[in-house]
Structure formats: structure tokens, C-alpha cells
Amino acid sequence: MISAIFFYSTAFVLFLIGLFGVLTRKNVIKILVSFSITETAVNLFLVTVGYIEGGKAPILTNTIGSIGIHNLKFVDPLPQALVLTAIVIGLGTTALSLVIAIKLYKNYGTLNITKMDGKI
């Protein structure tokens, strides 16, 4: 089975790559792409918090049959619920930021944040 440390490391490394992009990129859309990467990484981290080695997907089906206190086979469903919320919130934030970026381009004629300072 796959260990949780593996997923934690992936999430952190992905988050750090995204953060590096946020800190160094100059293009607005590039910054937003970097943010999307960090958001994905945070979601990965949150799901990993609920990951149990050898657990099953938290859905009661015909093949699983029954669940009780002595045969808990599920991974933790609560972080998954949180991530479901976080993904949708991320989409809302991204869409709004992109519209703001479009309007910035219409106003300044550039997407480079260092070139915006001088104008208007």
C-alpha cells in the first residue's frame, strides 16, 4: 500500500513550487496559474490528512455490505468534504481574479505587474 508520507511530500513540494511561482513571476496570469497550483497542493494535503492505509472509499455499496464499530473500513470522509468546498471556492476566486486581470489589460495595455506602476 502507498504510505501517507509519500502524498504529504508531494503536496508540500507542489505547494512550494507554486509559492516560488507566486513570488517570482511578473505576469498576472502566471501568478494566478501559480496560485492554482498552490490551491491544488493544499487540497492534496487536506485529503491526505484523512487518508488511511488500507481504507476504502467512504461510500456504502453492495460490495462493502455493512459497516459498524468493529469493522471500520473507510478512510476519513470529513477532509474530503472540506476539500469539495475548497475546490469550488478556488474556482470562484480564480474566475474573479481572471476577470480583474482582463480589465487590467484593458486599462494598462500590459499584464506585467512591474510595468503597471508607472502608468495612470
Next chain:
Amino acid sequence: MKKTEFITGSFIALTLVVLLGIFFFQALFQPSYEGKVMPVDNVNLKNRVSLHYVLKNVNNASKYLAMHGMRYFNNRSSVPSQTITYGKSKNLEEGSANEVTSIVVNYRGFDTLGEVTVLFISIIGITMLIGGVVEKKWIKPSLIVRTGSKFLFPFILLFGVYIFIHGHLTPGGGFPGGAVIASGFLLLLLGLENYRFNTKASKVIESLAGLTFVCIGLIGLFTKNSFLANFIPTGTVGLLYSAGMVSLIYVVIGIKVGAELSTGVAELKEGNKND
């Protein structure tokens, strides 16, 4: 000059990022003799509150907590519970087979109301701010693309509806279902060159769906004395007509999210000439 600036900037950012990474891993692997640490490899559901969500014995757990006090927190698994069998267990306090759905819509339904509001407000922001952006010319789609998108659209719509109607039984639910519906409209927007999305109708649908969600909550408040309380019998686990208001709310969410995301995509594609 430009290059050195870039290199120093990257170097500073890299140092910051590496420091943060070391910090992360240090937080993850603390020695446990000083206090509780986050379990990495041996997570146990019995130490977490979601144990009661999975076993659907939250009401028992709150009675147990009121009776035993602090002892509950050290021993969550001693709360009386029952075995839940697929297709057999009846009239549980919460009746959906998909545990994630039961948390998203029922146990933590208030979060979902907020989440729907986040999406609503961001789409309102898009329609408000997009004014003055004009659509650019697209390449005219070929006959195959036009016919294919017309042919596929009803099936995609049907699939989206399927996903959110079965949200309490199978993976999926209102949000992915709505997203699938929106991708159907996206296909129409891309595939047919003179297709115009009806923003006004989708606005009405969206508003009414949102109002229905809050009204379901208010009915719970007035009949069961608590906002978003379940007022419909929960039925048998695993049947389509089960889980009480969960399936109802997920249908409403699916319609709302579908309308919202389609509006957002259409506005972003077409722009809005009148400011």
C-alpha cells in the same frame, strides 16, 4: 543588470521557500513525548469526530458527551452504535449511503450554503466587471464539430443530471453535476458559432434555486426548530428515495451550480458590450 536582478530575486524566493519547506516537515515530524502530534502513517478514525458521521450516531454521541463529560474525548469509540447494512438499515438519523455527501449536505450543511454563496458572489462579480470587453472572432467550426456538439449536448446534460440525482448513493453530487452541465454549455458555445447563451433565464433559475435552498433551511427552522434540520423521513440506506432532504438539496445545488457556472463561462467567452 536585468539578469542579476532576476537571479537575486529568484534566490531570495528560493531561500524563503526552502525554509518554509523545512518548517513544514518539522511540524509534521515532531517527537510525540511532548504532546499530541499529527499522526502520519497510523491514522485512526476512532480519534476523530468523523467516526460518528460514518456510523451515523451523532445523536447518541451528544447524549454520551452530556453524560460522561471529558471521558468522551479519550474514548470516542465507546459511544453506542449500530451496524449499518446496505439496503437493509432503515430510518437512521441520516440516510445517505455516500458518507461524504452526508457530511457536505447534512452534518455540515451550513458550510455548503456558504460555498454556494461564494460561487454566486463571484459569478455576480464576473457579470458586473466584464462590461466593456468585446468578443474576438473565432474560427468558424467545421460541420463535424457543429453536428457533433449538437448531438452530444443532450447526453452531457443527462449525465450531469444523473450525477446530481444520485449524489447520495454514488460519488458525485451537486457540484460536479453542475460543472458537467456547464461543460455541456461550454461545448455549445465553442461548437456553434451563432449560439447565444440566455443569461436572463439562467439568472432567474439561479435565483430561484438559491431561494429554494434557503427556504428548505427555513422550513427546518420552523418545523424541526433548527435551521437546515432534516424534515423528511430518511428511508432505507441505498435506495434512490432515501436520505430525506439531502437528495432534494443536492438537486437544488446541481441546478444552481449548473446555471451559475454556465453563466460565468458564457460571460467570460462573449464579454459584454454594454458597459
Next chain:
Amino acid sequence: MNMNYALLLIAVPLAVAFLQPLFGMISKKFTKWVTFLTLAFNFVYSLCLLNYVMTNGPQIAVIGNWRPPFGINLYLSALSLFLATIIYFVGTVVSFYFIGIKDKPIDDKLSLVMLLVVGAAGAIVMTGDLFNMFVFIEILSIGTAILIASRDKGLSYKGALKYMIFGSIGSSMLLFAIGFTYGTLGTLNLAEIALRFHEINPTLASFIVLMFTGGVFVEAELFPFNMWVPDSYEGASPHINAILSGIVSTAGIYAIMRVFMTVFGINIGDRIVIYGKLNFNAILITIGVITTAIGELSALTQKNIKKILAFSSMAQMGVIAFAIGIGNQIALTGGIFHLFNHAISKALLFLVAAMIIRNIGSADIDDMEGFGRHNKFLAIIFAIGAFGIIGIPFFNGFWSKMYIIDGAVMRSTPWTYFALSFILGAALIEAFYYFRIIYKMFNDKKITAKNRIHPFAYISVALLAIVVLTVGIYPSLFSNILNHASAGIFDRVQYITTVLGMGVLR
């Protein structure tokens, strides 16, 4: 009285907001009235609840019939309802002002967003769940970004983008904090975390606290996360700034108070110390001093009235963070009182600034020379608001700053005295630049007015000025509520037993 009906405070604004697009098809003016009436209803209802809570002690409202550590609950104490009342009051006044200004095509959506922002801020101060707080913080930050961008100028889009970027960094950090907390303690309920937070390994606890700062410092305009303040305030319309300063930062500071003190803190002697390996109280004091110093010094160099008020707002947040860092009950009382004064006075100042800018068509303070001769009423009201912020004796800011100084002296360590001297020095600078504006206004110079001001605007600023004067002359009117409020933060056991039931400590 059934406390579960307190949910109407959140459900009604949401329901009305969902209906606003339909109202917008009828008439734009109608949506503004709807927003105003909804917020007025919320204000009156929260006042009734505050009255009830003051006599009967803190209560909880349960959502979905799931009892607290398992479901989401609202915590209705004197503090939450007091701040909610302030938020709804400022929202009501600003929306009343908003009815008066000239109609624009986007006004129906703008009034919707305003309603949601005020509703979300009210939800943040009442919720008792960590993740629920995150969701409402997101609504607040997205709504605020839309409000900033709504002026439709290049600068406003820049400000909105900056705010969004800081908000995204903050929300990522907040989600990490939530993940670590849930993974360690297995719960998201604030009361249960408060009960068991000291079981966590101290290093991990410090990490969680540090990560949590990211989410709330953005809204609270505190030091490492306040780079968005100048651009956003300059870019936004001035009556939007009244919302930013009076409502958004109030909600942010509440989150800091509630989570850092009640939930992450432990009672030691007569003060609350934030648990963990790092001495986070000292860090908060340092952050407060740095924020105040940056704010006041930058305000001194500015010519644009919106920027001056923005930096001043940042500085006041620094003062409140200093009060929180001291952590004894008198300083906390002062902090809450100062938060109240700041919300009312800053809303007043921004609304008056909006009227002045509209009247003379410029935001530069040099162009305002002689405005006092031209329109005496507005200039006097501006002076009242400014005196309230500076803390001239017998104005509201005086009493709250006295409380804070009292608390800092009671703490009496060399570091506190050092920080206090900085805060007092900053207050002198603040007095200097406010007096400069007032002096300029009453200079003898003829100016020509460009636009007429709607009578509603006069009514709303007069209302706020009356509150400022009342608090200044009868501070004892609020002392009962304030004592209850600070006790609500301080008495952690009461918080835990109210939410989880009396039997929990058995």
C-alpha cells in the same frame, strides 16, 4: 426565546441576496432600498438578541439539530452580538448613504454584493466552527474585491488584484492550519479545540498559530499582510472604503481575538497567553507597533485624503493588536472599545470624505482649503470624527485609548512600556496630520462646488456623528456591555461549557 432563530440574521441576507437579481430586473433603486431594509432588520434583531444575551448570559444556536462538537453552531455572546450590531449598524448607514448617490448601471449588483459582505462579516463574528469561519472569510474577501474593483478605474482593478493575491495566500495558509488542527485533534469545533489545544505538541501548536495568522491578518490589515491597503483604498470609491474600514477589519480583528485568545490561549494569572513554543503575545505586540508606525508615518507623507484615512485605519488596527498582545482584561476591554470607536468614526470620516470629494471633485487635501467656509456642517462633522479617532478628551477615542494604556501599565514589563511609548508617539503624529487637514479646511479661501449632495448623505453622517458624540460624553453607557464582552474572551471556561454543555468538564 428560542435561540435557534438567531440564524435568521444570516439566512435572511442570503435569501434576499439570492433574490436581488430578480429585483434588479424591476428597478435599480428598488434593490438599494431592499439592501437597506434588510440590514436595518438585521440591526434591530441583533439589538434585541444583544439585550437578551446581556440578561441571560451567552447562548448557542444549533444548526441542523446536531449538537456542537459534531455540527456547526453559532455562539451568541455579548461580544459577538455587540460586534454584529456595530457591523449591521455601519452597514445600514452606508447602504442608506448608497441610496442617495447617483444611479449607475451596475448598482443592482453592487447593492447585492454589499449585502452579502455585511452578512458574511456578521456570520464571522457569530460562528463557532473553524472551517465555517474560513468559508465566510472567503465570501468576505471575494465580495470586498468586487466592491474595490467596482469603481471601474485602472487603479481600482490593481487594488482589487492585490487584495485577491494577499487573500489567496492567506486562505491557503488558513487551510493548512485547519488541516493540521483537524489531523491532530480530530475536530473543527472552536470550543473543543479550546478545550484540548494545550494537549498538542508546543512546536506544532506554534506552527498552527503562525499559519492561522495568514488568514485573518489580511482582513485585519496587520503588518506582513497589509501591503494591499494603500492601493485598494485609493482605488475604491470612498463609501466602499467605509465598508472596508468599518466592517471588514472589524470582522478580522474579531477572528484574531476569538481564535488567538479564547481558543489558542491559556489563562495564566490575570492574562491570556497564546499557547506554543513561540511567545506569540510578544510577536503580536511587535506586529502592532510596526503596523502603527508604518501606518502613521505613511499617512504623514500623503496628500490624498483616502490614503491618509486608509493608513490611519491601519494604524488603529496596530493599536488594537497591541492591546490583544498585552492580554489582560482591561487592555482587551480597551481593544474592543477601540474597535467599536474605530468602526463608527472611520465610517463617518470616509462618508464625509466621499461627500467632500463629490462636492469639490478632488481627493487632494490641498484642494480642500476653505471647505469649512463653504460647507460648515460637513467640516464640523469631519472634525468630530477626526477628534474621535485621535482621542481628544471627551471624545470616544480618548476613553478607549485610556483603557489600553491602563492595561499596558498594569502589565508593566520594560518591553510593554517601550511599545507603549511608540504607540503614544504615533498618536501624536496622528493628531498632527488630522489637525493639518482641519486647519486647511477652515482656512479662508473661496472654492466652487461642483456637484450637489443628496440629503440622505447628510442624514447618515449626522447619525454616525451623534453616536460618536454620545459615546464620548457618556462612555459609561457602554461599560456594562464592554465588560461583558471582554469577560467573554477572557473566561475560556464559560465559552467551553456554554458550547459543549455544563457536563463537559466532569
Next chain:
Amino acid sequence: MIILLYLAILVLGLSALCAIFTKDLLVSVVALGVNSLIVSALFFLMHAPDVAITEAAIGAGLSTAIYVFAIRHTKRQEEK
């Protein structure tokens, strides 16, 4: 099986780096979509099918489309 997983992680990292470092914004957005898709596969491996479906529909599908529309309204190449 495990080799496939390591390969997926490798592609994940490469797509993230590509999304950040390339000059062409369209390439960057497509790399972001690939990134989301692989993360959604990881969600599935972690027994979170709900999250996996949502991530695939929203993160990899709609979000990419929105980015592409935004790039059409602005400029495709990152300027110096």
C-alpha cells in the same frame, strides 16, 4: 503499479514547473490542466472518488476553459 505512480508524480512535478517557467501562457495553462488531472488521479488512489470527480470536472475542465478565454481577451505571450 508503483512505477506507474512514480511516473505520475514525475509528470506532476514537471507539469507544475512547466506551468511556471514557460513563456507561452497557453502552454502554461495546458500544463496546469495536466497537473489538475494527475492530482485528481491521486485523489482517486487515496480513495476519495467524490473529490476526484469534482477536481476533474472543475479543476481540469472548467478552470482551464476559463483561463483560455481570459488569455484570448488578453495576450498569449509573456512580455519581457
